[in-house]
Amino acid sequence: MPPxxxxxxxxxxxxxxxxxxxxxxxxxxxxxxxxxxxGLAVGDAAVLRRAVGICGLDVRVNAVGSPAEARYAPxxxxxxxxxxxxxxxxxxxxxxxxGRSAVAAIEAATRAALAGEVDGIVTSPxxxxxxxxxxxxxxxxxxxxxxxxxxxxxxxxxVVRGLKIFFTTRHLSLREAxxxxxxxxxxxxxxxxxxxxxxxGHDEPRLAVAAINPHGGxxxxxxxxxxxxxxPAVEEAASEGLGVIGPVPADxxxxxxxxxxxxGVLSHFHxxxxxxxxxxxxxxxxxxxxxxxxxxxxxxxxxxFDIAGTGRASHATMAAAFRAxxxxxxxxxxxxxxxxxxxx
Numbered sequence: 001m002p003p004x005x006x007x008x009x010x011x012x013x014x015x016x017x018x019x020x021x022x023x024x025x026x027x028x029x030x031x032x033x034x035x036x037x038x039g040l041a042v043g044d045a046a047v048l049r050r051a052v053g054i055c056g057l058d059v060r061v062n063a064v065g066s067p068a069e070a071r072y073a074p075x076x077x078x079x080x081x082x083x084x085x086x087x088x089x090x091x092x093x094x095x096x097x098x099g100r101s102a103v104a105a106i107e108a109a110t111r112a113a114l115a116g117e118v119d120g121i122v123t124s125p126x127x128x129x130x131x132x133x134x135x136x137x138x139x140x141x142x143x144x145x146x147x148x149x150x151x152x153x154x155x156x157x158x159v160v161r162g163l164k165i166f167f168t169t170r171h172l173s174l175r176e177a178x179x180x181x182x183x184x185x186x187x188x189x190x191x192x193x194x195x196x197x198x199x200x201g202h203d204e205p206r207l208a209v210a211a212i213n214p215h216g217g218x219x220x221x222x223x224x225x226x227x228x229x230x231x232p233a234v235e236e237a238a239s240e241g242l243g244v245i246g247p248v249p250a251d252x253x254x255x256x257x258x259x260x261x262x263x264g265v266l267s268h269f270h271x272x273x274x275x276x277x278x279x280x281x282x283x284x285x286x287x288x289x290x291x292x293x294x295x296x297x298x299x300x301x302x303x304x305f306d307i308a309g310t311g312r313a314s315h316a317t318m319a320a321a322f323r324a325x326x327x328x329x330x331x332x333x334x335x336x337x338x339x340x341x342x343x344x
């Protein structure tokens with residue numbers, strides 16, 4: 001049986017004046033990364049060369065016009081050159097040109113993934129003000145990728161030490177999120193989470209639904225959402241044959257998941273899922289966008305304008321995102337089958 005070819009992953013530089021170019025350069029220059037797969041930077045060659053110099057890396061930047069031209073030679077970082085942002089942009093400042101470059105990199109990487117020229121994409125952080133200054137109307141990466149791929153529905157899945165964490169709501173105030181946690185919405189979130197677990201390798205998924213209130217509401221004494229919303233949603237999903245239990249008190253469900261009792265946990269609002277993941281392993285927490293017909297992983301931090309250009313940014317999270325994408329690339333056929341536009 002012939003050896004399996006290493007995956008090819010497009011890695012966007014993110015905002016050119018944030019830390020994205022630096023953490024991309026460090027990751028793609030690392031021999032440990034090359035052992036996992038072939039990384040193709042996507043952005044501006046001038047920006048990547050500046051980052052390589054700032055980081056003091058002994059590598060050559062090879063600008064290419066298409067993924068097919070990349071050679072992945074030792075000591076070289078191939079970059080799909082967009083030719084938008086010059087190297088001289090001031091570090092750490094909101095800039096429309098930088099925003100335009102960041103958006104173009106996402107578009108180019110997505111096109112390559114949809115065409116099968118790469119096996120997945122790994123994204124560096126972007127600055128929302130910069131992409132808005134460049135004319136983008138999207139709230140961020142995920143919404144942009146949803147439109148670019150024609151996805152009918154998409155969700156965020158965190159992966160931390162093997163545990164997968166899902167969210168009923170995303171970027172809302174806590175008060176707004178609680179108002180939107182309905183039985184119907186939780187039941188739908190359960191179905192989407194179980195589908196994602198199957199797609200990403202769990203043939204018999206085990207999902208736990210986190211409670212909202214302290215101690216799971218103590219029979220309605222500390223709030224009744226567990227009784228009126230969560231339990232009916234869980235029972236409905238279980239009646240459909242889905243492997244789901246809950247609600248489980250949120251102060252223990254993540255610990256139990258990390259101990260292997262569950263494959264995934266459905267949290268209900270932003271910080272309920274983010275805090276345990278990032279406390280357990282900040283650098284190792286990877287964000288995966290599920291529901292897209294392509295594989296996409298991402299760092300889960302921002303552009304860090306305060307240290308951009310200093311060479312001090314750690315690339316640990318980018319390395320973790322690349323590692324996760326290389327591992328998940330074995331499921332690209334499942335991803336296309338489950339989330340392709342024809343199936344959506």
